[in-house]
Amino acid sequence: MAGAFQERYRPGDSRIHRLDPRIKTVTALLLILGIVLTPEHAWPAYPLIWALLGSMAEIGGIRAWRLGRMAALVLPFTLAAVALPFTMPGRTVFEILGLAASDTGLARFGAVVLKSWLSAQAALLLTTTTPFTDLLWALSSLRVPPTLVTILGFTYRYLHTLKEEAERLIRARDSRSGTLPGQKSGGSLWWRAQVAGAMIGNLFIRSYERSERVYLAMRARGYTGEMKGFSRAAPTINAMLSGALPVLVLVLIEVIAVILWSS
């Protein structure tokens, strides 16, 4: 459970860490856009993109293979595309349970998996090198609706509180989970499920009421629906160039991909 909520940010003093968060966010978004637009048959482009992300990770003080492993987290979600090989027309490659997998479908599925994995790396590179508060600030200065940014901020802030609350509940439950010698203990599966359900419901009510208290406490301090932050100077030309460099490399890869490998 602890792992799921672990802070992604890894403190450091690399070139990437020091880069203006606004630039980093835009760069990451452009990289993801570029990855998504890669022609799907341009197989040689994928290792090149991976090399680009990997070298950026190394500059940011993260091992490239580690970033790749972290990004594997998104692979289960690509299962949503698992029907592709069986629904797209094309030459049959193999058959399972009477369903024929086509070559074009398999290629598209492979491209979806690779693109998801690479995009996740670009996003993770951003979150591991940027403190969450900086990221929120970058989003709001990039004109993301303030309500959305505020919701993100609160989710992040109270996720830990919620986790601790859940852990205390579980601890108190375990502490009363006694057994007697020679007596079957633990209750039925149905009963345990009911207890777990009650705990989840309880946690929901508490969070809901906490949100009301937090809101009142904010109102009491003059909150009107807008989060005020400190303003910062516009990004320097130097920072813009640093952010543009990986995007240009990706554009180069994409141009080559379109010319040479997209047939």
Place this chain on the structure above:
Amino acid sequence: MSHHTIEVADLSFTYPDGHQALNKVTLGVEPNEKAALVGPNGSGKSTLLLHLNGVLRSHEGSVCVGGLPLNDDNLGQIRAWVGLVFQNPDDQLFSPRVYQDVAFGPLHMGLDEKTIEARVSAALEAVGMGGYAQRTSYHLSLGEKKRIAIASVLSMEPKILVLDEPSAGLDPRARRNLIRLLQSLEYQTMLISTHDMRLVAELCSRTIVLDSGSVVANGPTADILYDAVLMERHGLETP
């Protein structure tokens, strides 16, 4: 079978973040004795209490309850013997109705329905909350919640009661009722962690002072509580 005792020997515990909360703690509580555990915030009181029924486990030192060493084989039995009442009753009350919270322990033990019903009403009676079985615990007052939390371990008929700051946040009347309730529970060994020195003076025959994870004093309450120098040195006050 059991002797209602707690014996802790050379217990050390370090949290995963490297913070050492307990450092070679040795203490014992006699059958039917009511002992107080006092000490400043962060002295390791709660950490120690969580060891007494194996919610936290340490590899350094030993915990013996009712003569049984705390290990994987005895864990369930020890949890049935030691009723741990948490500081925040909300942690303990997670069911839609008071009845279900009080019945949780006996249900987990696998007792039959008749016994459970009898135990739940006896436990609620003991804490003076007889009419509350069908109430929703979430919106009771803090004093009521505390008493329900105590009932939810009394229903397990524990031999030992371990209470973490039972009087914190209570108004004078609720606090008075709580002290009376604890006084009325004669058959349980008690270890009470608290900052409420007047409660200690009224309720506990012995006081153990914990500071920075170590036992720094352990003796009759009268000797310790009124030793102003000792109390002040460890961030405490005489009653």
